[in-house]
Amino acid sequence: MEASSSEHHKRLEYCTTRLKYRQGRELKAVKVYTVASESRHLLIFGVPKINLQANLKTKLQGFGKVTSCISVTSEMASKMELEAFTDVFAVKFERLEVARRAKKMLDAHQFYGGILHISYAPERESLEELREKMEQRRHEVAFRIRRNQKDQPQVPKKSRETT
Numbered sequence: 001m002e003a004s005s006s007e008h009h010k011r012l013e014y015c016t017t018r019l020k021y022r023q024g025r026e027l028k029a030v031k032v033y034t035v036a037s038e039s040r041h042l043l044i045f046g047v048p049k050i051n052l053q054a055n056l057k058t059k060l061q062g063f064g065k066v067t068s069c070i071s072v073t074s075e076m077a078s079k080m081e082l083e084a085f086t087d088v089f090a091v092k093f094e095r096l097e098v099a100r101r102a103k104k105m106l107d108a109h110q111f112y113g114g115i116l117h118i119s120y121a122p123e124r125e126s127l128e129e130l131r132e133k134m135e136q137r138r139h140e141v142a143f144r145i146r147r148n149q150k151d152q153p154q155v156p157k158k159s160r161e162t163t
Helices: 003-009 053-061 073-077 096-106 127-151
Strands: 041-048 066-071 086-093 117-120
Touching: 041 096, 053 066, 053 086, 053 096, 073 086, 086 096, 096 117
Parallel strands: none
Antiparallel strands: 041 086, 041 117, 066 086
C-alpha cells in the first residue's frame, strides 16, 4: 500500500468549535464512518513497547472474542511516522459490534502509561469479509424498517365518497 492509504489512521484534533449543546461531556474528534469504513479489524497505536501483547489481548477479550492480535509495528513504521517507544497491533474481532464497542471504550484511554489510539482497518479485510459486512448491514436495515413499520399506528384508509 502507498503512504496516502494510511492517512485515515492519523489521530484527528479535537473539535472545539461545536455549539455547547452539541459538545457533549468530552471533547471528540468529529469523523463520519460509513458501512465500508467500519471494520472488525482495528489498528491499536500507542501501546508501550514493553511486551504487552498478552495484556492487550486480555483487555480486548473483555469486549468479545478476539480472532487475532498481532504486532504490525514495522509494517506501519514504513507507512507513517509512529510515536517513539510504542507498538502498533492489528486486532481482528469475531463480530463488528464488538469492534465498535472496543474502539469506543478504549480510544484515547490510558494503557500502561501510554494513550491508545484506535482506528478501523478496513484495508485488512478480505473481499469475502467485506461481502459479509455489507450483507449483515442489509439485514440490519431491513429488520429496523420492519420493526418501525410495526410500531407505527395504522391509519385506516378513507373510502372515496361520491357526491
